Amino acid sequence: MKLSPGEVTVRRGHADDITRIAVIEQLSFDDPWPLIALRTELDTDDRRRPLVIVRNGEIEGYLMAWIVVDEYHIVNIAVSPSGRRGGLGTQLLEAGLDEARASGCVLATLEVRVSNAAAIAFYQRWGMLEVGRRPRYYADNGEDALILSCRI
Numbered sequence: 001m002k003l004s005p006g007e008v009t010v011r012r013g014h015a016d017d018i019t020r021i022a023v024i025e026q027l028s029f030d031d032p033w034p035l036i037a038l039r040t041e042l043d044t045d046d047r048r049r050p051l052v053i054v055r056n057g058e059i060e061g062y063l064m065a066w067i068v069v070d071e072y073h074i075v076n077i078a079v080s081p082s083g084r085r086g087g088l089g090t091q092l093l094e095a096g097l098d099e100a101r102a103s104g105c106v107l108a109t110l111e112v113r114v115s116n117a118a119a120i121a122f123y124q125r126w127g128m129l130e131v132g133r134r135p136r137y138y139a140d141n142g143e144d145a146l147i148l149s150c151r152i
């Protein structure tokens with residue numbers, strides 16, 4: 001079911017956004033990042049480019065990514081469970097890839113759990129392909145990570 005669109009904007013994430021981001025992180029992952037890790041990604045610098053998506057005044061999702069020379073490396077993305085399948089993740093990723101291209105990136109990469117079928121389906125819509133695997137990448141359960149990548 002598509003959600004009613006409301007007013008949606010994507011903007012740079014700031015330290016002040018951490019409380020809502022931490023709630024979405026907790027709701028989205030079995031092994032959520034600790035606050036200190038989220039806070040570090042919100043320290044914007046030349047490399048870190050956090051984005052949040054805001055609908056009707058409330059943060060509904062975020063994307064954290066690094067720009068490493070010509071590569072856009074997505075380190076975290078999540079949409080609040082009640083906001084999913086409404087196109088918010090797509091809008092976040094579009095905004096991130098636009099910024100990456102404007103910064104001279106030619107490649108996007110990320111790691112995803114082999115069991116995360118929803119995220120893999122989401123990324124495949126963008127033409128992301130499996131280019132490798134990191135065995136036992138996730139410390140909580142020893143799960144492998146797929147490395148996905150696409151030209152942008």
Ligand SMILES: CC(C)(COP(=O)(O)OP(=O)(O)OC[C@H]1O[C@@H](n2cnc3c(N)ncnc32)[C@H](O)[C@@H]1OP(=O)(O)O)[C@@H](O)C(=O)NCCC(=O)NCCS
Pocket residue numbers: 028029076077078079080083084085086087088089090091111112113116117118119121122123125
């Ligand atoms: C991955 C995630 C960010 C996608 O956000 P979203 O707002 O639901 O994504 P969209 O609504 O833009 O989905 C776009 C397309 O991706 C695919 N997709 C998204 N979720 C899917 C799911 N659960 N199952 C199958 N396909 C899915 C579909 O093709 C979808 O298009 P459709 O709704 O027209 O069928 C969201 O599921 C999420 O927060 N998951 C938990 C956190 C997570 O796993 N992050 C990734 C870590 S690597």
